[in-house]
Amino acid sequence: MIxxxxxxxxxIERRRRLGRLFAIGCGVLSxxxxxxxxxxxxxxxWEGASWVTADFLTSFPSVLSPESAGIKSALWGxxxxxxxxxxxxxxxxxxxxxxxxxxxxxxxxxxxxxxNINNLAGVPSIVYGILGLTVFVxxxxxxxxxxxxxxxxxxxxxxxxxxxxxxxxxxxxxSFRLAAYALGATKWQTVRSHVLPAALPGIMTGIILAVSRAxxxxxxxxxxxxxxxxAFVPQGPLDAFTALPIQIYSWSDQPQPEFHHLAAAGIIxxxxxxxxxxxxxxxxxxxxxxxxxx
Amino acid sequence: xxxxxxxxxxxxIHAALFASALVSVVTTLGIIWVLIQETVAFFGHVSPIExxxxxxxxxxxxxxxxxxxxxxxxxxxVAGGALLFAIPIGLASAVYLSEYAPPWTRNILxxxxxxxxxxxxxxxxYFALTFVTPYVLRPxxxxxxxxxxxSAALVVGVMIIPTISSLCDDAFRAVPRSLREAAYALSATRxxxxxxxxxxxxxxxxxxxxxxxxxxxxxxxxxxxxxxxxTPKLTLNPLTSVQTLTGYIVQVSLGDTPAGTIGYQTIFxxxxxxxxxxxxxxLVAQRVLHRFREAYE
Numbered sequence: 001m002i003x004x005x006x007x008x009x010x011x012i013e014r015r016r017r018l019g020r021l022f023a024i025g026c027g028v029l030s031x032x033x034x035x036x037x038x039x040x041x042x043x044x045x046w047e048g049a050s051w052v053t054a055d056f057l058t059s060f061p062s063v064l065s066p067e068s069a070g071i072k073s074a075l076w077g078x079x080x081x082x083x084x085x086x087x088x089x090x091x092x093x094x095x096x097x098x099x100x101x102x103x104x105x106x107x108x109x110x111x112x113x114x115x116n117i118n119n120l121a122g123v124p125s126i127v128y129g130i131l132g133l134t135v136f137v138x139x140x141x142x143x144x145x146x147x148x149x150x151x152x153x154x155x156x157x158x159x160x161x162x163x164x165x166x167x168x169x170x171x172x173x174x175s176f177r178l179a180a181y182a183l184g185a186t187k188w189q190t191v192r193s194h195v196l197p198a199a200l201p202g203i204m205t206g207i208i209l210a211v212s213r214a215x216x217x218x219x220x221x222x223x224x225x226x227x228x229x230x231a232f233v234p235q236g237p238l239d240a241f242t243a244l245p246i247q248i249y250s251w252s253d254q255p256q257p258e259f260h261h262l263a264a265a266g267i268i269x270x271x272x273x274x275x276x277x278x279x280x281x282x283x284x285x286x287x288x289x290x291x292x293x294x
Numbered sequence: 295x296x297x298x299x300x301x302x303x304x305x306x307i308h309a310a311l312f313a314s315a316l317v318s319v320v321t322t323l324g325i326i327w328v329l330i331q332e333t334v335a336f337f338g339h340v341s342p343i344e345x346x347x348x349x350x351x352x353x354x355x356x357x358x359x360x361x362x363x364x365x366x367x368x369x370x371x372v373a374g375g376a377l378l379f380a381i382p383i384g385l386a387s388a389v390y391l392s393e394y395a396p397p398w399t400r401n402i403l404x405x406x407x408x409x410x411x412x413x414x415x416x417x418x419x420y421f422a423l424t425f426v427t428p429y430v431l432r433p434x435x436x437x438x439x440x441x442x443x444x445s446a447a448l449v450v451g452v453m454i455i456p457t458i459s460s461l462c463d464d465a466f467r468a469v470p471r472s473l474r475e476a477a478y479a480l481s482a483t484r485x486x487x488x489x490x491x492x493x494x495x496x497x498x499x500x501x502x503x504x505x506x507x508x509x510x511x512x513x514x515x516x517x518x519x520x521x522x523x524x525t526p527k528l529t530l531n532p533l534t535s536v537q538t539l540t541g542y543i544v545q546v547s548l549g550d551t552p553a554g555t556i557g558y559q560t561i562f563x564x565x566x567x568x569x570x571x572x573x574x575x576x577l578v579a580q581r582v583l584h585r586f587r588e589a590y591e
Contacts, residue, residue, distance in 0.1 A: 010481070015483045015486070016483060019483040023484070023485070026386040026387070026390035029382065029383050029386035029387060030386055030459070033383060033452065034406055037409060037413075039425075040425075043424075043425050044420075044421075047424070092314045095310065095314035096311070096315040096317065099311035099314060103312070104315070119577065119580075122573075123569065123572065124514075124515065124540065124572055125515065126515045126544070127329075127565055129543075130328060130562065131324055131325050131328055133547070135328065158318060159318065162318065188307045209412070212412060216412075216416070218415070219544065222544055223543070223547045248417070249416045252419060264424075267420060271413070274413070286401075
């Protein structure tokens with residue numbers, strides 16, 4: 001005979017109640033991240049909104065009078081950096097992805113390059129700074145210039161571009177390539193006119209995310225010695241520079257509250273650039289997923 | 295175009311694409327070479343035993359001492375605290391996203407969570423220093439110092455939530471439907487399916503996500519440099535100022551330490567420690583992730 005305690009008692013009601021509690025708990029916990037995001041944005045706007053003026057965008061930073069300080073040099077420094085990063089990292093990154101997905105034979109070297117790129121994506125940004133300091137600033141004698149900063153940032157975002165582009169290329173169906181080959185196209189003609197256009201939205205998303213990462217990075221730039229107080233706009237790639245995140249860092253690090261308002265105003269400008277870029281990247285991805293012809 | 299010209303063009307393009315792919319390999323070799331070179335020079339002056347087991351870090355002031363343990367301790371207080379905060383939230387978000395959320399909620403929630411990872415870390419540093427410490431920590435614990443590990447850990451935790459939630463969500467969704475349906479057929483509730491079928495089946499994915507988040511937290515620099523302070527010490531008290539590996543490197547590079555001196559070499563020794571730690575964690579995470587993909591895809 002089986003004792004009552006060994007029988008399976010379903011207790012359905014209790015389990016359902018527990019389940020509802022769990023569902024609510026998970027939902028609430030997943031809102032905590034968003035709540036912090038909300039608080040952060042409100043706080044920054046509260047502290048800095050009244051400081052974002054036309055003068056703020058067009059004045060140089062000032063140590064003595066925070067009221068008249070601005071981000072002209074930081075804004076221009078960031079524009080210089082991003083222009084060079086886009087020129088360098090985008091072609092090299094997309095080309096590397098095309099090689100790995102379309103050309104590379106399945107051998108040890110290719111597997112090693114794959115593993116290597118995944119690892120590079122996980123290397124802390126400050127380590128890239130150490131690399132840039134030694135190679136670009138000291139060996140190449142670019143000094144503490146925009147060029148040294150941009151080269152360092154290019155290496156930093158390269159894995160991001162390569163990984164995103166590879167995923168986009170991988171998603172293009174094999175039949176696209178076979179159709180082109182059947183018509184007598186060469187490998188490069190196939191890639192350029194059929195595979196790349198089909199993968200373009202995915203690649204664009206990756207590029208936008210990579211560029212927004214480069215805009216927000218401060219650690220490697222501080223490492224290579226970008227200056228925190230710069231009262232001029234770089235005229236060429238070998239000039240000294242500062243950048244938005246570095247300017248924000250140096251203002252945040254001051255004890256006086258006026259400088260914290262300036263930092264908040266700088267953050268508003270920085271996020272004002274980054275959020276639309278993120279939105280575009282997400283939009284392109286969503287649009288592409290819906291429009292996809294295959 | 296003639297056939298010959300076409301062939302030459304194909305070859306040139308092939309070579310150019312291959313060269314682009316090699317840039318990443320050269321980058322890795324460059325990092326390793328640069329770190330080894332100066333680290334070896336550093337260990338010419340300081341014995342590895344003193345570096346790895348010494349409990350006092352003061353390389354820039356007399357009397358100098360080069361024990362890296364206080365920096366390692368600071369790093370792990372911040373990264374550990376960040377994980378304590380991010381794991382429950384990230385996991386719960388992932389369970390909610392993959393098991394409960396209707397598609398429209400999911401389509402809004404997931405990109406919004408990823409915005410957290412897209413905010414520059416210097417912004418988190420500002421937030422920790424000017425909001426978390428004075429308005430959250432100090433009212434709760436009046437003894438909190440202006441610079442403290444807890445505020446850094448909290449904001450780093452927030453920024454790694456998306457790493458955990460996104461990767462775990464992918465892992466949960468890769469668990470075959472048949473496993474869930476078998477459990478439902480045995481009259482399991484959704485809670486039981488989530489916690490006793492889906493999460494255990496995706497465990498290696500969860501482990502990989504946590505490891506990748508840990509590596510990110512260890513390598514995080516600007517938020518920590520702003521919020522955690524610059525006082526290397528061996529303590530587990532999160533309310534006092536500490537210094538992390540990354541924080542130390544920033545401190546040195548903000549000052550003017552001339553190249554070739556031992557103070558300059560310390561950033562490479564500390565950088566090597568940081569690089570090897572995150573590399574080891576990333577390699578293990580990728581191996582685990584690879585196993586998981588083999589099991590279900």
